[in-house]
Amino acid sequence: xxxxxxxxxxxxxxxxxxxxxxxxxxxxxxxxxxxxxxxxxxxxxxxxxxxxxxxxxxxxxxxxxxxxxxxxxxxxxxxxxxxxxxxxxxxxxxxxxxxxxxxxxxxxxxxxxxxxxxxxxxxxxxxxxxxxxxxxxxxxxxxxxxxxxx
Ligand code: CMP
Numbered sequence: 001x002x003x004x005x006x007x008x009x010x011x012x013x014x015x016x017x018x019x020x021x022x023x024x025x026x027x028x029x030x031x032x033x034x035x036x037x038x039x040x041x042x043x044x045x046x047x048x049x050x051x052x053x054x055x056x057x058x059x060x061x062x063x064x065x066x067x068x069x070x071x072x073x074x075x076x077x078x079x080x081x082x083x084x085x086x087x088x089x090x091x092x093x094x095x096x097x098x099x100x101x102x103x104x105x106x107x108x109x110x111x112x113x114x115x116x117x118x119x120x121x122x123x124x125x126x127x128x129x130x131x132x133x134x135x136x137x138x139x140x141x142x143x144x145x146x147x148x149x150x
Contacts (some may be wrong), residue, residue, distance in 0.1 A: 013149070015048060017093040017130045018139035019101075023081035024124040031084055034127060035049045037114055043088040047144040052082045061142060070123060079125055085143040094135045094136055 019038070021031050053061065058078045065071050090096055102113025106125060109116040119126040128134035140149070 008053075013137065013140065014133075015091055015093045016087050016089050016140060017097045017136045018128070018143065019086050019088055019097065019130075020080075020135060021084040021086075021129040022128060023077065023083060023126070023127055024120055025118050025126040026083060027081050028118075030118045030126065034114055034118060037100065037117075041090075041096065043090045043093070043097070046087040046089050047140070047149045048084065048086040049143065049148070050082055050084055051143070053079050055079050061139070073123060087140045087144060087149060094130055096131055098131070101127050101129050 020033055025031065025034060055075060058075045059066070062071065062074060062078070065074065068074075086095060100114060102109030102115040104115075104124040104125060106115040106119035108119075109119070114127050115125050130139050
């Protein structure tokens with residue numbers, strides 16, 4: 001066997017988005033149903049883990065919102081229990097995933113979207129999705145090392 005065949009395949013990380021199944025949805029055992037919707041929409045999983053954000057890590061992840069009035073509540077919520085973080089791949093991953101999850105506020109989310117089905121309110125909104133290709137790369141690296149991405 002040639003040694004190259006043992007090396008992991010190096011693939012460029014384009015067409016990816018980063019999702020979190022947030023503490024509200026995880027604690028209500030919605031993870032499987034949410035993953036079904038993600039697979040049905042044509043995404044594949046490049047990386048996935050069950051983890052819990054520390055206060056410091058949550059503040060780092062949501063640093064862009066640090067001046068917003070909801071920031072402290074958001075950090076308290078996002079550190080309140082385990083989350084599932086995953087890198088998802090698909091053509092046009094960021095935009096297609098944002099369509100699949102629906103508006104930040106579930107009251108405004110379209111029928112059939114993940115947030116319409118599983119979110120409680122604008123804060124406890126079941127899932128996160130990256131808002132740009134640039135942030136998808138940053139957020140993917142926040143959760144996963146190169147060896148954890150397949
Ligand atoms: P997310 O997509 O993870 O990105 C930022 C999060 O902040 C968002 O989902 C919501 O959980 C939360 N958020 C955004 N706007 C508000 C708001 N007006 N009130 C409370 N939480 C908010």
